[in-house]
Amino acid sequence: AYLKVTIAESRRDFAGAAALLEEIVARPPAADEEGAGNRRIFLVHLGFAYQQLERYPEAAKAFARAIEAGDPPDASLLSFHAEALYLAKQKDEALVAVRAARRRFPDDVDLGGLEATLLREKGDSVAATAIVEAMRERAPSDPKVLGRVADFYRRAGKLPEAEATLRQALAVDPKSLALLFQLGAVLERQKRYDDADAAFRQALALEPDSAPVLNYLGYMNADRNVRVDEALVLVQKAVELDPQSAAYQDSLGWALFRVNRLEAAEQAVRRALEKDGENAVILNHLGDILAKRGHMAEALQNWQKALKGEDEEKELDRPRVEAKIREAQGALQAQQSAPPPTP
Numbered sequence: 001a002y003l004k005v006t007i008a009e010s011r012r013d014f015a016g017a018a019a020l021l022e023e024i025v026a027r028p029p030a031a032d033e034e035g036a037g038n039r040r041i042f043l044v045h046l047g048f049a050y051q052q053l054e055r056y057p058e059a060a061k062a063f064a065r066a067i068e069a070g071d072p073p074d075a076s077l078l079s080f081h082a083e084a085l086y087l088a089k090q091k092d093e094a095l096v097a098v099r100a101a102r103r104r105f106p107d108d109v110d111l112g113g114l115e116a117t118l119l120r121e122k123g124d125s126v127a128a129t130a131i132v133e134a135m136r137e138r139a140p141s142d143p144k145v146l147g148r149v150a151d152f153y154r155r156a157g158k159l160p161e162a163e164a165t166l167r168q169a170l171a172v173d174p175k176s177l178a179l180l181f182q183l184g185a186v187l188e189r190q191k192r193y194d195d196a197d198a199a200f201r202q203a204l205a206l207e208p209d210s211a212p213v214l215n216y217l218g219y220m221n222a223d224r225n226v227r228v229d230e231a232l233v234l235v236q237k238a239v240e241l242d243p244q245s246a247a248y249q250d251s252l253g254w255a256l257f258r259v260n261r262l263e264a265a266e267q268a269v270r271r272a273l274e275k276d277g278e279n280a281v282i283l284n285h286l287g288d289i290l291a292k293r294g295h296m297a298e299a300l301q302n303w304q305k306a307l308k309g310e311d312e313e314k315e316l317d318r319p320r321v322e323a324k325i326r327e328a329q330g331a332l333q334a335q336q337s338a339p340p341p342t343p
Contacts, residue, residue, distance in 0.1 A: 005045055012242055014052040021046040029069070040069040040077075047080060053244055054275055056088035075105035082114055094118055109135060113148035120156055128152070136165075143173040147182060154186050157314075162186045177207050181216070188220055196220065211241040211248065219251040228258040246275035250282045257289050265289050280309030280316040287321075291328070300328040 001024050008017035024042050043066035050059035063081035067073045078101035085094035095118045102111050112135050120128035132152045139145040146169035153162035166183045173179060184199035200217040203210060218234030221227045232255040238248045253268030269286045276282060287302035303325050306316060 002041075005042075009045070009049070012052075012244070014049045014244055018046060018049040018053065021049060025065075036070040040066045043069060044077065044080065047084060051084060051087070052242075054246060056084055057090070060084035060088050060090065075101065075108040075111060078105070079108065079110040079114065082111065086114060086118065091118055091121065095122075107138065109139075109142075109145050109148050113152060116152050117155060120152070125156070128156075141172055143169040143176055143179060146172075147176075147179055150182055150186070154182065154189070159186055159190050163190070175206055177203050177210060177213070180206070181210075181213055184213075184216060188216075193220065193224060209237075209241060211238045211245070214238040214241070215245075215248050215251050218255060222251065222255040222258045225258055228255065231255045232259055244275070246272040246279070246282070249275070250279075250285060253289070254285050257285070257292070262289060262293050266293065278310045280306045280311035283309050284316060284321055287324070291324070296328050296331055300325060300332065303328065 001020065005017050005020050005024075008014070008020060021042055025039065025046060029036065029039050043062050047059045047062035047066065050056070050062055060081060063077065063084050067077060067081060078097070082094050082098040082101060085091075085097055095115070098111055098115045098118065102108065102115060105111060112131055116128040116131040119125075119131070129152075132149045135145050136149050146165050150162045150165040150169065153159070153165065163183065163186050166179055166186060169179050170176065170183065180199050180203035184196045184203065187193075187196035187199060197217065197220070200213050200220075203213045204217070207213070214234045215238035218231040218238065222231040222235070232252075235248065235251040235255045239245070239252050242248055249268050249272035253265045253272065256262075256265035256268060266286070266289050269282060269289060272282050273279070273286065283302045283306035287299040287306065289299075290296075290302065291299035303321050306321055307318065307325075309316075
């Protein structure tokens with residue numbers, strides 16, 4: 001059974017892996033210690049499968065069940081559980097879980113970084129910053145710690161601080177895919193697109209099949225309307241590697257839009273919305289595609305939904321969307337008031 005699961009995971013068939021794992025964990029648990037340990041392993045794999053499928057509440061429940069199975073859990077499992085609660089937007093529960101875990105593992109980097117993120121999002125930036133700087137002080141040259149500190153500053157919008165921290169980490173570990181990916185994202189947020197492009201290509205030289213890097217680089221260039229043919233190839237490869245990702249399907253749709261393959265673009269973005277229907281950026285993309293296809297009333301509806309949608313990373317250009325809504329409303333009113341055509 002475990003081999004079947006790992007084969008499904010290696011093919012990125014997370015729906016298949018989840019189905020296998022659900023069947024396994026539904027069986028009565030073995031009473032011996034080995035059986036409890038195996039059950040924990042299967043529940044952890046189930047949690048990860050659910051996360052890949054963006055079924056975050058179910059992932060949190062699977063990790064919670066894993067915590068209850070076998071010996072006292074380690075810091076990693078407690079971190080997986082708290083992270084899943086955070087992704088499920090159960091942030092109060094996530095904070096309770098991460099604080100309880102940090103009482104047992106006060107120096108764990110992942111737990112510390114997550115607590116800092118949760119506190120910052122609750123508005124307590126002073127306490128949040130104190131946590132990450134204490135982490136840095138304990139391990140000033142540890143690339144993993146520096147990566148967590150940089151991620152905190154990126155999320156907080158403190159991009160120069162994030163960049164400086166990442167460059168410090170890369171001086172220690174210049175071939176870290178994760179650090180190069182973070183650096184590319186930080187540079188892109190600062191609109192230093194050529195530098196970001198170079199960082200992402202350096203990452204791809206290390207791992208050509210990194211779906212996150214392929215997607216980010218492809219989407220960044222498609223969004224800027226540069227090297228769009230290459231951008232489409234990049235995001236197509238990301239989708240092949242992980243067809244379940246709503247973000248990658250949206251990137252594919254946007255790249256198709258840039259090369260004027262509008263029907264295929266609409267189909268891809270609608271697939272993304274099936275998985276992430278409240279995402280403001282995806283709703284905005286669908287509006288743009290529909291408008292270009294001449295479906296202005298439906299485009300208007302999607303732009304209006306985008307303004308009310310989820311946008312935690314503040315990626316949506318709200319003034320631009322508001323301008324498109326006004327233009328669409330004006331165009332539709334003009335159509336309604338126009339006299340009928342003369343026979």
